[in-house]
Amino acid sequence: MPELPEVEVTRRAVTGLLVGRRVTAVATTRPSAFFLTPPKTLRMRLEGRVVQRLERLGKYLVATLDDGSRLLLHLGMTGQLWSSAARAPDAHTHLVLSFADRGPDLLFRDARKFGKVRWLAPGKSDPRLDKLGPDALSITGEHLFQSARRRTAAIKTVLLDQKVLAGVGNIYADEALFLAAVKPTRRARSLTRIECDRLARGIVRVLEAGMAAGGSSIDDFVRPDGGSGSYQDQHQVYGRGGEPCPACGQPIRRVLIGQRSSCFCPRCQR
DNA sequence: CAAATCCCCTGCAGGC
């Protein structure tokens, strides 16, 4: 489940596979919700273009092309970018870009098809991007405090709201709340400024550790070369319901918050 | 506007 660290690890790994290369062919599966821009249009717009840079905005990857247009990629739950040098296309490979230099293709594979592809004309934007809050790597306690104070929802729900901050998903939200010793079910507006400071530091810390470990490989995340991340080995609470808390030994509790499973230590987190 | 709910989709684990 790609969150900011996994998307950033992917971006770094795939930059060399995209930037500076001229697209010569675009192969896709049939039209579906995966394609916000129809396959036919994608093909027409991308062929002949040179990729100039690849950025990450929250959990989105944004490739800028030499005509000023942009290609948005979102990995959803199970999206993977692969080099054709590491894996052959299969039934779940929905987009394949080939290049003029005849080097490896870029494969976008997504078993569950929660991922998205969209082409943006020059100067055009996308509400998905426009609404994103500040990047989670630069989040401050002050911003969290100002955002949380108006919300009655659980703080965990607010952390997952990409309009508040962009990049945090279920795994890193649970881990950051543990580091900050804040219970995920707490009403957001009940958090003090001090707690928001701790939470902001916790978020940045788990995201940086996640990137350093190459991301969390639970079921689906792989790097484009086929390698996997190892941050799952450092998870303190995520996915550990029933196991002892690494800090105090109390059994970790698992609850549902907004249909998402959430794990926390009832003793350490208040 | 905020919050709650449903839904998209498919692989996999667990139960029988």
Added chain:
DNA sequence: TGCCTGCAGGGGATTT
């Protein structure tokens, strides 16, 4: 062995 059910969850759409 094989079938069925439930679960995983990012995020958009819809409803309250």
